[in-house]
Amino acid sequence: MSLLENLNWRHAVKAYDPTKKIAEEELNKILEAARLAPTSSGLQPFRVIVVENQELKENMVKGALNPEVMRDCSHVLVFAAWDNYSAEKIDKVYDYHTDVRELPRGRFGSYTDQLKTIYGAQTAEQNFAHTARQTYIALGLAMAQAAELKIDSTPAEGFSNEVVDEILGLNELGLKSVTLLYLGYRDAENDWLSKMKKVRIPMEEFIIRK
Secondary structure, X not given: OOHHHHHHHOXXXXXXXXXXXXXXXXXXXXXXXXXXXXXXXHOOOEEEEEEOOHHHXXXXXXXXXXXXXXXXXXXXXXEEEEOOOOHHHHHHXXXXXXXXXXXXXXXXXXXXXXXXXXXXXXXXHHHHHHHHHHHHHHHHHHHXXXXXXXXXXXXXXXXXXXXXXXXXXXXHHOEEEEEEEEEEOEOOOOOHHHHOOOOOOOXXXXXXXX
């Protein structure tokens, strides 16, 4: 199927079959799509936490708008962004870039100095807003890859960030949760949305040409 056919197939599933689990090979393809997502300055200022453990999922349910979805899905992906930029983080990423490309460390020093100046002049809140936005690109690619594999998904912002961050120990990692992606296989009988037509604003209204 084409990408557009896959996107027309997918919807935000409202009920998952708890007996069906995603194969590790297919899960890794979804994670790889997220890893390959483009990010500002190539910094990849976020991480993806994979939650399969049922006890952890049960603990994270507190504050979730769709607790049954969180409980019954196969895996929960937590997209968690850096809580702030720092010179050390930027240097670590670019040292890795130069090592992989077999270039001398510091090869991009003039550019990284600019980044440090820009982000150093901003508050932690401003920087987190920027790192958080990067996660949505990876989220979209993960959903597209899942759809290609005919794995259902539900993106979610409706959850308690404080609960998730505490349970997963994200503060200690310098991370804050931004979005969740529930993955699994739909419970066709109870997923009420699957019985409805997909609705999007018409192209002639959605696209504004100048």
